[in-house]
Each structure stands twice: as structure tokens, then as C-alpha cells.
Amino acid sequence: MASILLKNIVKSFGSFVGVQDMNLDIVDEEFLVLLGPSGCGKTTTMRMIAGLEHPTEGEIRIGGELMNDIDARDRDVAMVFQGYALYPNMSIYENIRFPLRMRQVPKAQHDERIRRAAEMVELGPFLERKPGALSGGQRQRAALARAIVRQPQVFLMDEPLSNLDAKLRASMRVQIKHMQRELKVTTVYVTHDQIEAMTLADRIVIMNKGVIQQIGTPDDIYSNPANTFVAGFIGSPPMNLIAGTAQNGTFSAAGARVPCPANLSGNITLGIRPEDCLVGGDNLQGLVYGVEPTGDITYLTVRTANKTVEIKAGREFRAPIDSAIAVGFDTSRLYFFGEDGARVGGN
Amino acid sequence: MFPYLLVGPAVLYLLAITLYPGLFAIYQSLFVVKFVNWSWAGLGNYMRIIQDREFWAALGNTAIIGGLSLGLQTTIAMTVAFFCYRDSFVRGWRIVFLMPMLFMPSAVAFIWKLAFNDGRVISDLLMSVGLVSNNVDWLSSIWLARLTLIVADVWQWTPFLFIIFVGALQGQDEEIEEAARLDGASWSSIFWNISLPMMRPIIVVAVTLRGIDITTMFTNVYIMTQGTPGGATETMSYFIYRQGFRMFNFGYASAASVLMLFITIVVAQTIVKRAFKSGKS
Missing domain, CATH: 3.40.50.300 (P-loop containing nucleotide triphosphate hydrolases)
Known part of the structure; x- marks a missing residue:
């Protein structure tokens, strides 16, 4: 040893x-x-x-x-x-x-x-x-x-x-x-x-x-x-990474908007794990791209303007493709990464 | 019918140059043939051959010269292959090592005849390094004469085995070698315990092919020694040639050829069968 x-x-x-x-x-x-x-x-x-x-x-x-x-x-x-x-x-x-x-x-x-x-x-x-x-x-x-x-x-x-x-x-x-x-x-x-x-x-x-x-x-x-x-490598499906900008305590990207630490500004990447997203809410607006029931859980893929976001929805969840959907994030579990990819805040 | 017509010429050609001469030799071996005079001998030629001391001497010479040559070639080829198969030059340029094989056999035989006998090159070299004091007459001694044939054969055919062995070693899974190193094996242990047993089928096939080829050794004998001294270098092929084309005993020569073919098949078959059988268990 x-x-x-x-x-x-x-x-x-x-x-x-x-x-x-x-x-x-x-x-x-x-x-x-x-x-x-x-x-x-x-x-x-x-x-x-x-x-x-x-x-x-x-x-x-x-x-x-x-x-x-x-x-x-x-x-x-x-x-x-x-x-x-x-x-x-x-x-x-x-x-x-x-x-x-x-x-x-x-x-x-x-x-x-x-x-x-x-x-x-x-x-x-x-x-x-x-x-x-x-x-x-x-x-x-x-x-x-x-x-x-x-x-x-x-x-x-x-x-x-x-x-x-x-x-x-x-x-x-x-x-x-x-x-x-x-x-x-x-x-x-x-x-x-x-x-x-x-x-x-x-x-x-x-x-x-x-x-x-x-x-x-x-x-x-x-x-x-x-x-x-690391965020994108670990987790199945891995963490969703959404590129956007932070200003005055708000992160915004095409179709997405969440509160962020007030000290953040400029180009920021938001990270949110699929299990920390909820169907219903007002943080992300998009269209249903795919619904994959696996028995115990349903994987939902939502398409926003320039990005797809993976969500772990309840086992009963079903929705027609291309229907409009709103998604909420657990704001206590948000991650923020700077332009060089390093973590700058969140959670 | 059309497909048969297409392959027909090739089949006929093959039959004409392989099956027909073979069957003709068997047929002829049952006669005493003096040019156009054929007289039925039954198995007489075979009975005479079995009692012919020259036949047994030729068989013995073939076994001695072939066996030593094959043993030497295999050992040299395997040793060199083991030491250089990871070398990048050998990996990229292994075709270069085939050069001796590409020479015409009669040219190779003449080169060695010059080197040993007529040109005395080898004797001069040996004298210059002080190994011998006088010019060596290579055809004066049974073993020296056999040695010249062995050297010529080894020079020309070792690359054939080398290239096969290098290919086999290069094809081995590198992970297995690494696993053995981590298990504590030295290079020689890896060779004896892993590489060699894994290469066994390839070695058997290569050596058998070479062995069959060696039993028909003719060109070198014909050009370099002509069976001298005292028949000590007369191989089976040369014996058959002498019987057929010097003494014109065509029936006798055919019978010797058939016997030789039979012996070669039995020996080769036994070796291959045994090698693969024990490899499987």
C-alpha cells in the first residue's frame, strides 16, 4: 500500500x-x-x-x-x-x-x-x-x-x-x-x-x-x-449552459431571464442542471423539441432561440412537439461562469 | 456452362503442368525406361531403390544439409526479428530485407561458388583475420562442402523467415507485452513464455514451407558442388537428376521422385498435424 x-x-x-x-x-x-x-x-x-x-x-x-x-x-x-x-x-x-x-x-x-x-x-x-x-x-x-x-x-x-x-x-x-x-x-x-x-x-x-x-x-x-x-462533463444529462449577458443583477439570454449576483456583468454563461428545472415558471420560454419517457422519468428538450435545454420532467409529463412551453429554474441552484469558462458565482 | 468455359483454360493449364507430369511420373516409375524402350517393371524400380545405398545416402544428405540449414535460418531469423521488430526502420523498410530472395537462385549459387571455391574470397578473408593459415579447399572435406551449401541457403532464405517472424511479432497485441512487463517479466521471459508460444502456428507453417523447399535443393548443389566430395553433398533432387539425365534411368528417377514426394507429404503432414493439435489443447 x-x-x-x-x-x-x-x-x-x-x-x-x-x-x-x-x-x-x-x-x-x-x-x-x-x-x-x-x-x-x-x-x-x-x-x-x-x-x-x-x-x-x-x-x-x-x-x-x-x-x-x-x-x-x-x-x-x-x-x-x-x-x-x-x-x-x-x-x-x-x-x-x-x-x-x-x-x-x-x-x-x-x-x-x-x-x-x-x-x-x-x-x-x-x-x-x-x-x-x-x-x-x-x-x-x-x-x-x-x-x-x-x-x-x-x-x-x-x-x-x-x-x-x-x-x-x-x-x-x-x-x-x-x-x-x-x-x-x-x-x-x-x-x-x-x-x-x-x-x-x-x-x-x-x-x-x-x-x-x-x-x-x-x-x-x-x-x-x-x-x-467540468459542468458540461459531469451529470447525465449534463448541466445546461446558456450563454448570455449579466447586468444590474439580471442574467438574460434569448428566451431566458434569471436573477444573478449584482456584481456580475458582461458576457456570462448560466449553468443549470436538468433536475433543477421545472415545467411551468417564467425563467425560460421555448418550444418543445423532444419528449423522451424512460419509465421513471421523462427527459424533455426545449428549444430556445439558439440553444436546446434539457429538463428532467415528471414521469407523467407529455407534450406535443413544437408546442410553446415555459420553464422555471430553481434559483438557489444556478451557476455562473465568466468568459474564460471559470466559475464566477452562483449556488 | 459459360462459367465453366471461362475457368476452363486456366484449369486445363494447371492440370497440364501439375497433374499430368505427376501422373506421368507415377506411370513411368512402373517401367524400366531407356528412351523409347519401355519395359514393364511393376514395383521393381521401387524395390531397387530401397536397396540402393546411394538413395539412402542422398536422403541422409538432404536431411543433414536441410535440417542444419533450416535450424540455422530459423534461429537467426527469430533472434534478429525479436531484437528489432519494434525498430521503426524495420517497421517501415522490412521489404529491404527481402533482397537476397529476389536474386535468381543460379546467380546466388554462382556468387557463392566464386566466394568459396573459384574466387577464394572466403579463404582470403579468413586468412586476413588469421583464422586459417592456408587456402581452404572447401570441396575436400564432407562437412566443409556441406557447409558451403548451408551458408548459401541460409544467406538467401533467412530473410523469408525473418519477414514472417517480424510480421508475427509486430502483429502481437502490445498490451499483452506491457502486461507481462508489469507482471515482472524480463524481455527473455516475455519471449519464451508469451511471444514464442503465441507465434507457434506461424512458426510451424513458415518452417514447414521452408522445409519442403529445402528438400528440393538442386541449383546450389548443381552449381557449387555437383554432389562432391564422394556424394556427401548429393541431395535427393540431385540424385534424381543424376539418375534421370546423366544415367538416363528415367523409370528409376521417376520412382525416386514419387518416393520423395510421398516422404515429404508424410513428414510435413505429421509435423503440421502435431503442432496444431498440441497448440489447441
Whole structure:
């Protein structure tokens, strides 16, 4: 078990900068999720921790020890890959045994440790099979078992659930979280799926274009987004962002009008989450663009002059397309962002 | 009918150059043939071949020269491929490595004949670095003569295996290699435990193809050694050629060809079958 410290990390690929001046302190036993869109630098960051990439500048420490010049095989980290990366020529038993063999763990311990790891991921009956004879979920569990069998200091997981179907993903999420709590191993988890990030993380790091946008607990990130990128990335559907102007304590945009802090003026972006909008009210006028009942909730899309706004309406809500609709906002839950996208007020 | 007419010429052509000579050889092998005089021999040619020491010697030579050459080519190709398959030059320019294969076999044989025997280039080189003190007569010793054939074959055909092995290694999932590194495996452990077993089917196919090709080694023998010294470099192809076109025992040569074909098929089939069977389990 160990803490991880990234200090002023820069990673360049020729003239392209993949990660810019990154500072991150991951505490012992923490479950940290790196979240961001494709190409934001999250996987590069993880690969640098693993030793599969070398930082152009900066320091990486695991358990206080400088890791920059230490080869991947000598870092005590285990990684679960997106494509599972199981050895196709070996049985699952041999796959799980491989790290024990390579690290010269006494043979007498092998069988017990392999079976214990397989039990943890409920893979006991499949140990003699080859990876090709297992389903996607079983393969992913085999990859997890291979990672946990050697009791590493750090787990790294690179989008481990992205190849699974939605139902399996949900059950594997619970399993991974449970396993991490039980093993108490510092875990860095990379994903572009915000639901995974919100449900698994102790803390989330949101990245974009190689730069950390915000670090915080899932609640913190949801309730207090630092900028429009974070606001627009977290939430399903994400926060509505409406560009307009603020003047004399009022924010106005085409079809929208809400009170705002008196100190705001000029070009401002209003943020409001879909669940904080109500059908009826006088903050937004528009036309019904789409109504999507899902059973427990109905998603309503309202079109204003230059923008569509998502609203979580009641489960019974129905309205004809293109009918006029008025929407009210919970004014205690408004967010305001400046021209550079940074949060300037609200909530 | 029209589709059959369209493929007809190609099929006829193929049959004429493959099936007809094959069947003709089998037919001829049952006769004692002296030009236009054919006399029925039944399995007589085969019975004589089985008792012919020269046939067995040629078979043994083919196995020794072919086996050593194939072993050497495979080892060199695999080693070089493993050390450079991630190299960007090899990735982009691997076609360059095929150059030796593109030369005409007889030209290659003449080059090596010059280098070893007529031009004494190799001897001079060895003398200049002090490995030998006198000019080496490569055809004076059984093993030196065989070595010249092996060197020529290795030079020309190692690239073929190299290119296949590089392709196979480059096609491997990089994540698997990275996973093995993180599991604590050294480069050699990755090679022995992961890359090599994963490449097994490709290696078997490539080596079998090359092996079949080596058993028909003729040009180098014909040009470089002519089977000397004392028949130590006479391969099966050269034996068949000698029987057919030097001694004009056409029936006998045909019988030897049929036997050789049979042996090659059985050996290749056994190897491929066993390799794929154990790969599956």
C-alpha cells in the first residue's frame, strides 16, 4: 500500500504536449479516478505511473520513492487493461500464476494465492480454461485476479469496463469497489464514463487537453464545478449552459431571464442542471423539441432561440412537439461562469 | 456452362503442368525406361531403390544439409526479428530485407561458388583475420562442402523467415507485452513464455514451407558442388537428376521422385498435424 505523488509532470510527444505541469497527491488506500474525454492525457498519466511511459519533466513517487528511472517491471504496480491483455496461450490458472512466477514467489504459495484471488472474483470454476473460452466479463475478472494475486502496492485500471455491456458493467463496478475496499490498495482508475467515476471514486480528477480541470470528491465536483468544462462533463444529462449577458443583477439570454449576483456583468454563461428545472415558471420560454419517457422519468428538450435545454420532467409529463412551453429554474441552484469558462458565482 | 468455359483454360493449364507430369511420373516409375524402350517393371524400380545405398545416402544428405540449414535460418531469423521488430526502420523498410530472395537462385549459387571455391574470397578473408593459415579447399572435406551449401541457403532464405517472424511479432497485441512487463517479466521471459508460444502456428507453417523447399535443393548443389566430395553433398533432387539425365534411368528417377514426394507429404503432414493439435489443447 502506498501513496503516489506526481510533481510538475510534463509529457510531450514531439511538439504535442500530452500532459501539462501536473501535480497530484494520491493518498494511501485512496480510489482515485482520472476522468476526461479521449485524448485528455488520463491514460498517459496512468502509463507514466506504471512506467510504460517516461515523463518528459517532473517527478513520480510511489510510497515516497522516486520512480522516474525505475523500470515498469520493478515498480510494484499491477495494471488491468482495457483489452484485458490475458496471455492467450495460457490457462486462466497460468495467467494468474504468471506474476507469481516472474516475481519468484515461493512455489508452495502459488496454488493457495491463485485460488484465493480467483474466489474473490468468482472465477473458481473456470481456472483450467483458456481466455478464448471465456466471456468478456469472465476475462475481465481473470485480469482482475491476475492483478490482485501478487498484492501490489498500487492498482492501475485503464478503462477496464469499457468493453462490457451496460448490465455487466454495473455489476463489475460494485465488484471492483468492494474488492478495493477489502484489499485496501491505492487505486488509480481511468475512465471517460462519468457514471463510473461518480460511483467508484473517493476523489475524481477531471482532465482536458492534458490539464487538470478540477480535483474533488464526486459530490464536490457535482455540486461545485470549477468551470464550464467540468459542468458540461459531469451529470447525465449534463448541466445546461446558456450563454448570455449579466447586468444590474439580471442574467438574460434569448428566451431566458434569471436573477444573478449584482456584481456580475458582461458576457456570462448560466449553468443549470436538468433536475433543477421545472415545467411551468417564467425563467425560460421555448418550444418543445423532444419528449423522451424512460419509465421513471421523462427527459424533455426545449428549444430556445439558439440553444436546446434539457429538463428532467415528471414521469407523467407529455407534450406535443413544437408546442410553446415555459420553464422555471430553481434559483438557489444556478451557476455562473465568466468568459474564460471559470466559475464566477452562483449556488 | 459459360462459367465453366471461362475457368476452363486456366484449369486445363494447371492440370497440364501439375497433374499430368505427376501422373506421368507415377506411370513411368512402373517401367524400366531407356528412351523409347519401355519395359514393364511393376514395383521393381521401387524395390531397387530401397536397396540402393546411394538413395539412402542422398536422403541422409538432404536431411543433414536441410535440417542444419533450416535450424540455422530459423534461429537467426527469430533472434534478429525479436531484437528489432519494434525498430521503426524495420517497421517501415522490412521489404529491404527481402533482397537476397529476389536474386535468381543460379546467380546466388554462382556468387557463392566464386566466394568459396573459384574466387577464394572466403579463404582470403579468413586468412586476413588469421583464422586459417592456408587456402581452404572447401570441396575436400564432407562437412566443409556441406557447409558451403548451408551458408548459401541460409544467406538467401533467412530473410523469408525473418519477414514472417517480424510480421508475427509486430502483429502481437502490445498490451499483452506491457502486461507481462508489469507482471515482472524480463524481455527473455516475455519471449519464451508469451511471444514464442503465441507465434507457434506461424512458426510451424513458415518452417514447414521452408522445409519442403529445402528438400528440393538442386541449383546450389548443381552449381557449387555437383554432389562432391564422394556424394556427401548429393541431395535427393540431385540424385534424381543424376539418375534421370546423366544415367538416363528415367523409370528409376521417376520412382525416386514419387518416393520423395510421398516422404515429404508424410513428414510435413505429421509435423503440421502435431503442432496444431498440441497448440489447441
